[in-house]
Amino acid sequence: MPRLIVFLSFILPAIAADALLSPATPYLDVRTADWQYARATAGATRPTDAKAISAWQPIRMGKRWDELGYPAMKFEEVWLRLRFQLAPELAGRKVGFFATLIDDESDIYVNGLAAGKTAAHLGYALPEPSADLDLTPFVRFGEPNELLILLRDKYVRSPGLVGSVGLYQTLPFTRTPAGGLSVASSAAGPWSVLLHTGAALLARQGRTSFTAGELASLELPPYALRTDELILIAPAATAPQPPHRVELTHIHSTTQSARLEISARALPASVGRYELLTVPVTLGATFTNPFDPKQVNIQAVVATPSGKVDRVFAFFQQEFTPVSLNSEEEILLPAPGPAWKVYYRPRELGRHSVELFAHDRTGVRKCTAGTFESVASAQPGYLKISSSDPRFFEYSNGDSFFGIGPSGWLRGPNYIFGGNPRWVPLAMMDAFYARKAAQRSNYEYIGTFHYGRMLTRGGFLDQHIAWKLERTLRIMERHGIRWLFFHDDMRRYYRYGFESLPYSIAQGGPAVEIGEYYINEEAVRWQKNQLRHIVSRMADSPSIWVWNIGDEWRDQPGNKLSVPLVRSWMKDLHEYVRGIDIYQHPHAIGEGDEAMLNGGDVLPVEGWYLNHPPHKNNDWRQGRMYDLVDHVQQQLGQHAQARYPIIDVEGGMFGWNSGIYQSGKPWGYPEGLTLHQHLWLSLFWKSAAGGTEWQVNVLDNDNQMFHAKAFARYLDGESLTKTRWDRAAVKTSQPGLNAWALQTSGKTLGWILNRSWNWLNLVQGQGSSTITGATVQLPVATDGRYRIELWDTFTGTILSTAEATSANGALALSLPPVEKDLAVKCIRQQAPLAQRRSPSWR
Template sequence: MKYLKFYPILLLFFQSLSVLSQPTINRIFQQPGATGLYEKLELGLSINAEFTNPFDPDELDIMAAFTAPSGKVWKVPGFYTQSRWGGFLVRFSPDETGEWSYTISVTDRNGTASSETGTFTVVPSEYHGPIRVAQNKRYLEHADGTPWFGVGLWYNRGNDAEVLEELQAKGINFISRLITPLETWGTGLGRYDQMLCQDIDELLEELENRDMQLSLNIWFHSFLSETVWGGGNIAWYTNPYQLVCDAKDFYSSKEAWEYQEKLYRYMIARWGYSRSLVIWFIVDEVNGTDGWASGDSLGAANWARKVHEYFKEHDPWNHLTTGTRSGGIEEWWGRGYEIFDMAGREIYEAQGFPINTTGQVGKDPTHPLTYSYLNYHGQVKRLWDNFEKPAIIPETGWDHTFYEMSMPGYQSQYHNALWVTMASGSAMSPFWWSYSDQLNDNMVTNQLRYFRRFTEQIPFSKLTGLAPLQAENPGGHAFAMGSDQLIFGWAVNADTDMSGKTITLHGIKNGRYRLKLYHTWSGRYLKIDGQEELIISSSRNILSFTIPVLKIEGGHARYIGQDVAFIIELME
């Protein structure tokens, strides 16, 4: 039986009960006024119940049933928190305007108590809702159908509002973040560190305020590694799951899974409501764990499927899932890409990909930047060809590259990775590892805002008849994606520049088109003869256009550079 607890600024309180007492719901604390569409509704509970561990749903199960105006019923678990006011809460975010109702049940070993019916009104808001896979299966959109293309990177630092403000100003609309296990040696298994949980609460609130998204990495490989890769890649010693299994048995242990189910339920209860949670990133670099390295890669995939299916069954908001193998050339994880909502292929070019290994640019006939953008194109294309789902690069970059991080070539390599993955069919920008002093001068620049400006002109989630196009750029390369509505793409020549180069696209419907050329380094559409749009025509299913030559004008720089992006729309 639990002991008497008192919280002086609490929305709720507890009191001792006899073993035979039925649970009771004393009061539900509901925020006053209407709730905005896709905004958080938080209910505080004052209850009497018998339990030892308030986190354990086997001892204390709190479940809310929300009924929408349409009649749809949402089942959302409650959770225990010692953060802020403390106590038991239910969090929800509605997806319909109008009058909603709810009831809450509390079950302990002695029985079940049910609340009276509560109501609340949902009014329109400025928000578009959580992210989902679009009907075309390749891209993403908000719950209300508004297209969304992710532009972001890994951000594993604290919740610095000024930094998040800077990232937003640079065009970033998502971050990916790893978390340390919520179960610690201090809490023990089945209980969750409330400082860590509060940190995620605050991060999501900061992101919600900025209309940004979070990819939340649940299991970073080091926390499941006792022997693999060494050094900082080993952190199993910090993981209390070793109380119930060896690291190599984590994926197969029945007892470990029973604790995981409760962990995932808690995460859904506490953070599933958020319109800023885009991805449950289930496992990062699964092959960097003892469960995989011991030889049971199939067992690791079966575990990944089980976690994915748990979230699909229990997350009412159906947030997306992904997971990865590491970024070497041989680390293709077909089983994993098939499992998750999003097929996520890591890329670390220095781990076996084609790359200049001479240490001298002039000693290799292929430019280092050419190697790089072809590596990214090849992996995204392979995902596109093999899996009918959104393709992403969920980890890449750092110093596993040809150029060192402070060099201008590194910035060009990053720039090219943004553009070539988009033009090859990726649903989000590469998740570059990671926001840091070593990288920020080359990464967190206006080029992200310029990239975002371009992607916002393309209604990715509304496109139909999507297919990669054959594209030619003599002396360089071109990449293009066709659809029933428009064509978008990117052309590049790392050896010289794009001035005067002719791009040819094959498999194009004959007709007249509007062409817009985009200067990727300055974030502007090119004006030719004073016009941003050129009218061009295709014949024999071939469409060609020539990139203009820009020259110094009025004593100011005018230069096309080594790459250019384009959007082509069929005229009615």
Template sequence: MLAAVLAIASISQAALEIKNLAVSPDAAIRLERVEISFDLAGSFKNPFDPREIDVMATVEGPGGTVAEVPGFFAFPGWKIAFAPWTGGNFYVSISCTDRIARLDYKKFQIEVAPLRKNSKWPAGFLETKKNKKYFSIGGKGLFVVAREGTLPDRANTLLFQLGGSYPTEGPIGNYRLDQFDGIDKNLASAKEERTYTLLCLGAGRDLTGEGWKGNPYNKVNGGPCETPEDFWTNLQARVYFKKWLRYLLARTNAHWSMGGVLLWRDKSAPNYWLEEMADEVYALHPYSIPIISPIEGPFQASAKVNTLSLPSGNSVTYKLPLLTIASEVRGLYRALVQGAAGAISPVLATRSFAERGSARPFSEFAERYDLLKRSFESKPMVTGADCKGWALIDSRGGPVYVEANDAEALAGTAKLAVRSGGDYKITWIDPFTGVKIGEGVAKAAQGALVIAYPAFADGLAGHLEKSN
């Protein structure tokens, strides 16, 4: 298919002209994807190379706010995608430049309606806030990112893991459109699942062993690099990577379910390369989405990165915004009740949840609490010997979580310190399905509360509420 695409594109030697322009959907809505499609004639061979054919849209919203959005080739035609940041009238201008001429297409208007009242949470782009340790989405300081598939019947992962599988084919600089189509579908699915995804640009394994043998940047595969180390320093390699990054962001920038960009998965990437690619993301994406680097990497002291990742359970506080990374569904609940590294931080899930449902139950569980306004404190609970537990509580209660040391735990009681006496109600739910398991009441005395929990497998989540 790709060979046919490139063959068709290579015979395009006509004068620059845009035809059959269409905008979808007919009724544009704030924060929802708007797609402009059109046919483009011109003098170019490779539609993926902006040096041969550069398509750029200037999107002007109410109040004069402007975003520059690259166009992209999507066989058999071209597209421009963006997500309006407010309601009102938007004006779009398209400029095209090929090897011979430049075309400025006439400005046209797109009317955008306000966000629908029944829009699903979280409905919005994640944008970092300067000098804050959290992201505020809908008044709450926590979100869920599923880095892999969350539906049992979905074969593809929600995150298209780019590291080790660059969407290229044949000579470097040509892209596999079927893989990019898969990214679009997965981002759309993530929105329906109330999850954000994290796009990873690469990992150390791409430059070692079998990963390097099949890497399109390797000279034996037609790339510019003699050795893996050349990937970081070779000018041509960096130019190719930036073109690929531009195409990736042009296609994905209108999906608010893309929660951020992980520049590199481990500390093998040098600081100068990370900063260079961070600048590209800042320049290409209309929203200030999180740009992420592992905390053990050399990038942690750089001002160019706006987010650091941190394994759940750590109690270290950093100046930059934090993402708490959990290794499974249970880790999401642990990160929440343990205070998310000393500050209420976003949470990412790093493995597939397919065997035990989805991340949605946790999302619904966490939505119940205004984590930014309430003064929560993480407290360990004294439980039976076959499990352990924590609570994140204030004077009104809060979320609790108990986890089995092995596969199962017997019914028992959990004791925790509370700020005020009185009656409390506990509602237990299955953390994997969100189904209510049972409930009970207890009275606090002398600063302590003892609550009963049923027998459970793996984990047990609960809502603790003060009754009076």
């Protein structure tokens, strides 16, 4: 994938004490301008109060306070001040202030006048954008101006002005219904259009100047010009010339009126089993929205060697070239490529034949695409619930899979939750997944809203978001990472008002109020159109582990109308996906016990967060725990007899109300204890995944993901599904030790934990108290001679070995000193010993 790294000197001019916005600078990056800050005193929240402050200190913008070295400003009210000037020639133009995210709340003043307010709510996606304020009524041209922001921190994330922060000027314009730009000027131009906060110019076959008529006549998809990164119009003669171009001839039109016809390139002679066959499709049809199958429906029908028939949908798409502006910012530029594709992976060996069908309002056309031979490959296939032990997963080839965390998604230094795709570069994601894979962490738990909302006005799907989600999936695939995929486009967005959502009538949607999202047939059809695009584009990947649609369903706003309605809505969406996903990935339909009652295949246990201070009764239901072992055992113990997979999807040492959402440092993550203990405990409770610590940034930054590698090494060579493992009790000689075991015919796995090695002792500086002289009685399924291996759980290596003979279904082991924990493997040997002897470690 081509990548280009540049330095934006053309939009980062040297900034004097007063930032100057001139005709030559449509966008002025003010992240490093002469900002000043001062803490606001109680009740002193008016601009006149700010003027009385003398102790202003310099500060920069673009990152959160803790990233800038100001963690003490958490939960405070802070005044921010920027003085700037506007060239007199800008009179008559629109002048604005732009920030990707102001976190959490702000009051904004210009020259002492209230110019606007912003709010970004915890756990909700980014407003689009957080701040884009028209300052024109408040500014003075040719004179000094003062921007004042009163920033209030209300939630657990570290606050700040995050991402892009800038002043801009543009000729006033409006958008036409077809996506064009109608310039409010009597002059004919020519004009230039700057995009991506000035980093790129709109172009047609390389030409970057347009008449007013040309701009007004543009017909563009609603997502083509990223409004969340500003659209600025300037006279072509004075516009800057950044090196990047948004080339109009590369943008696929979402409207077509043509005679119905379909064709495809010749298929390859052979395709590896479970490997991707990509079929670019050339289509002529009539439609005004290619994401609506009622208007245009392209399908591939594949006849397999067994006689079964697969049906997959083609999807409309836009190719992009990712361009790195720096290590933290990436823009996507439209690139040439087919508008329609079909993805398919054969699951059988032998000859396959493919036919394509196109349907629009004029009829149906068929294209015989050809045949290919599916041949053997090294791919293990798809994850499915094991038939021999439904607590675990296995691949199509029978190899077992255990999910190894951490599970939390990469936040990056800015962490814009549900923001635009600029702020999580693919290079950053690739490097992160490479680090995870190198440490044998093998799965991810990430939402589709990570890069922003896919559904846009009119039922169109933002191809920047869709493309980046698919690229992320292909990166995971390359690194062997499996995706516990969850999707939601309501739970994380509704806080900013239903009228702001594309489903609302105010945005051209079908629904009057939020309850209709769950029951209005057209609103639900829009949701299914989005899921169809996701499945058509992503379901082929063996990296998809589990579908989860309807994130944190108990927080869905529709529950105020009816809880049963929300549950039936979730089930309906999952049944739709089941009907079109030929690869039959498992489903988690909600969290908690309702997931199975809703018809799910997998039970996601709700988070195992350990909050401080500990509850006096150590009751996990109070959500105020510090002892991971008690907490998780009480959670998983409720499902000890379940015959379906349990995934404790997220948790860890984290306080939702304690101001550590970004760094985690106020509490500390000593020795990666939460990741470590949850990994081992989950295995011995027969969960399908473990180590699902949410604070992956802390573990990654502190090089604590090595716990995953040590655990994976212990599991190497062990199949969890080719033989059945049962939980078995372990007797210990000392109350300070806990132990767990899994046994099968001929083998026992065990984990022995010193209970004083816990988070509370570590953060209080006490450490753990080494236990000496302890013994354990490890259960075995069959008496006989055993090779016993003691394992170092921090390195995944064997510490020592011994031999012993069991009696009455148990092996008596004398343990070496236990400071933290040990793992053990007992493997039955073929030849029995003449007599039983105690193990002799060597």
